[in-house]
Amino acid sequence: MPRMADRRTAVITGASSGIGEACARAFAREGLHVVLAARREAELARVAADIAAAGGAATAVPCDVTDAAQVEALVARAVAVTGRLDVVVANAGLGYNGRLDETDLDTMRHLMEVNYFGTFHAARAAVRHFRTTGAGHLFIMSSIVGRKGVPRMGAYAATKFAQVGLGESVRAELAGTGVHVTLVYPISTETGFRSAMAREWGQDVAGAGPRQSPDHVAATMVRALRRPRADIYPMRASRLVAAASALVPGLADWVSAKFTRTPKR
Secondary structure, eight states: OOTTTTOOEEESSSTHHHHHHHHHHHHHHTTEEEEEEEHHHHHHHHHHHHHHHOOOOOEEEETTTOOOOHHHHHHHHHHHHHHHOOEEOOOOOOOOOGGGGGGHHHHHEEEIIIIIHHHHHHHHHHHHHHHHTTTTEEEOOOOGGGGGTTTTOOOHHHHHHHHHHHHHHHHHHTTTTTTTEEEEOOOOOSSSHHHHHHHHOOOEEEEESSBBBHHHHHHHHHHHHSSOOOOOSEEEEEEEHHHHHHOOOHHHHHHHTTTOEEEEO
């Protein structure tokens, strides 16, 4: 087992469940000290305890990613506890289902605060540190709807497109510096994402289409951790979605309508 000073450190937001939790467990198995961040303290403690029981190293830090000061404090805590910072995963996010005319301003602003500004705060804190060390790896958890908007998901897709614009720009800024930026584009994943929508908005939605496990997404991220990549499509065929959106947008719109998430009756 590596000494703390030798063990790489990864900060993961939204680590109390879903892809964030799976990523934390996978990174810990790779030998990283994972610093887990989310609002739900009890769930964070559960994940950290499980990782420790399995022989890994984990530190739980309650954090609201919409608060820039809390995110800065999270990064500072990670460095203070472990002596270093090597990886940041900007994963915290929230979904919403509704037509544009059904989406009120407060809902849109809240989605932007969590999904986009939460990513912005984490990315900025990470890059500031990585520039001082000359190395690091930033993962941004977008979505396939960050490449192709779908019906009833316009508000959510807008935040995911915003993440992509930020990530691609930062990646270009950091080219040649030793700091890597990876954008992740999962399809619908078997997580508590829908239950979170129910808690936040009272929404219960259903829809068709392929799904993947959070462990599958985490495994693709581990591979990128070992050998950095610019983009990750955990379901490889979903690359065709991005290509179709650019090349045959009308057809892509027709196909996406077949997989619309709609409220359960």
